[in-house]
Amino acid sequence: MEEREERLSQERIMEIRYRWSAGPYLGRFLAELRDKGKFYVVRCPGCERFLLPPRIVCSTCYTRIPEYPDGWIALSGRGILLDWQRVIYPQMDPETGEVRDEPFLHGTFRLDHDLLFVHYLGPADLDEGRLQEGMKVEMVMKPQEQREGKVTDIHYFRIVED
Ligand SMILES: [Zn+2]
Missing domain, CATH: 2.40.50 (OB fold (Dihydrolipoamide Acetyltransferase, E2P))
Structure with missing residues (x-):
């Protein structure tokens, strides 16, 4: 008969706090929403797709997106x-x-x-x-x-x- 190794375990609850930077594009989007109730999108100058929320680079054509307020549109x-x-x-x-x-x-x-x-x-x-x-x-x-x-x-x- 095979001898089994005893496996011990301990249970702990971890609390992990972290702060995540929204960055300049998402940060501006969230600040406009919070402060003015404005809900912005931005239009990609490369493929003309609307990005919600605005981000620094278009995920479809990789064009750099202009900074607020250029091309930003309040819905x-x-x-x-x-x-x-x-x-x-x-x-x-x-x-x-x-x-x-x-x-x-x-x-x-x-x-x-x-x-x-x-x-x-x-x-x-x-x-x-x-x-x-x-x-x-x-x-x-x-x-x-x-x-x-x-x-x-x-x-x-x-x-x-x-
Ligand atoms: Zn694009």
Whole structure:
């Protein structure tokens, strides 16, 4: 009979704090969102694609993107609901490590210039039963004092009644 080596283990909880620099492009994008509620994209001068969020180099044609404000375009914050999901399982918020309250609604929205964007659909008491593809939506910002320079400064997108 083969003798097995005993394997010992110890369990520890590690707390790892780090600070990640958003850099000049994403940093400006987030600052404009936080301070003015402006949601910017930039148009690549090489391939004319819109980049959301703006970044230093186009990921399609590798053209250098101009710095703010050259070619930066503020979106209207309005769009169309394409689809949505009700999230019903516990999900960790990657920014905080905390489990988010559920259930919540996540929507996919078509914004200006045919840009697709996925974000919360709200408010929390939104009646999912009346949702339909193609409904108009608009961005709802958190109150100024609650904004942190994150994309979640956009509280949610809400349905706009005609
Ligand atoms: Zn490009």
